[in-house]
Amino acid sequence: MATKILVSPKFPAAMLEIARSFVPAGFEMVVVDAGHARVHRGARGRRVLRRLPAPRAERRVLQTASGLKLVQLISAGYDRLDVAAAKRARVPVANNGGSNSVAVAEHTLMLMLAVYRKLSWHHGNVITGKWRVGDFASNRTYELEGKTLGIIGLGTIGRRSRAGPPPST
Numbered sequence: 001m002a003t004k005i006l007v008s009p010k011f012p013a014a015m016l017e018i019a020r021s022f023v024p025a026g027f028e029m030v031v032v033d034a035g036h037a038r039v040h041r042g043a044r045g046r047r048v049l050r051r052l053p054a055p056r057a058e059r060r061v062l063q064t065a066s067g068l069k070l071v072q073l074i075s076a077g078y079d080r081l082d083v084a085a086a087k088r089a090r091v092p093v094a095n096n097g098g099s100n101s102v103a104v105a106e107h108t109l110m111l112m113l114a115v116y117r118k119l120s121w122h123h124g125n126v127i128t129g130k131w132r133v134g135d136f137a138s139n140r141t142y143e144l145e146g147k148t149l150g151i152i153g154l155g156t157i158g159r160r161s162r163a164g165p166p167p168s169t
Contacts, residue, residue, distance in 0.1 A: 002028040009033060062089040076100055101156040108151055116149075117141050 003026060007019065010033045023029045062068070062085045071086060073095045086093045114120065118141050125133045133139075151158050 002026055005029045007031045062086055062091055070094065072096075098156040101159075105151055105157050108157075109149060112149055113144070116144070 005023065005027055007016070007029055008031070010016075010031050011019070016031060020029055062071075062082070068089070068091050071081065071091055071093045073081060073093065076095055076097050076099060078093065078095055081093060083093060118139065121139065122141075125131070153159070
């Protein structure tokens with residue numbers, strides 16, 4: 001009998017096709033739409049639940065999904081899962097931590113540059129047709145030439161923000 005993996009909510013077809021390509025032999029992937037009742041029914045008899053959870057529904061799913069061996073979250077955090085209910089049900093929970101660290105590091109650097117160059121202020125002026133506004137001494141923008149911009153940190157995002165591949169652990 002195949003180990004059944006329940007995936008919820010239903011993702012775009014292209015994403016599901018990629019996910020199906022990673023399902024190992026001996027496993028069956030079942031996709032269930034995000035409605036609470038459908039997830040609850042779909043979780044029966046499943047061994048792995050991979051989902052972006054809805055906190056109110058999780059307690060019931062965890063209580064009734066006998067044989068559940070793992071809840072694999074698609075998110076990086078645990079904030080959308082009733083972790084206490086998972087603990088009571090003795091079901092381990094894994095998240096997708098670090099999966100978005102490159103995007104977060106890049107976005108952070110982009111926002112730093114936007115603030116440094118007063119992007120919002122300039123954008124507001126341009127869309128209202130104001131090309132030369134105010135005192136340039138008080139609304140001065142700066143250039144990065146000769147400066148260093150970066151994120152300092154020992155976590156995944158801090159490590160991923162440096163040039164080159166992340167350090168091996």
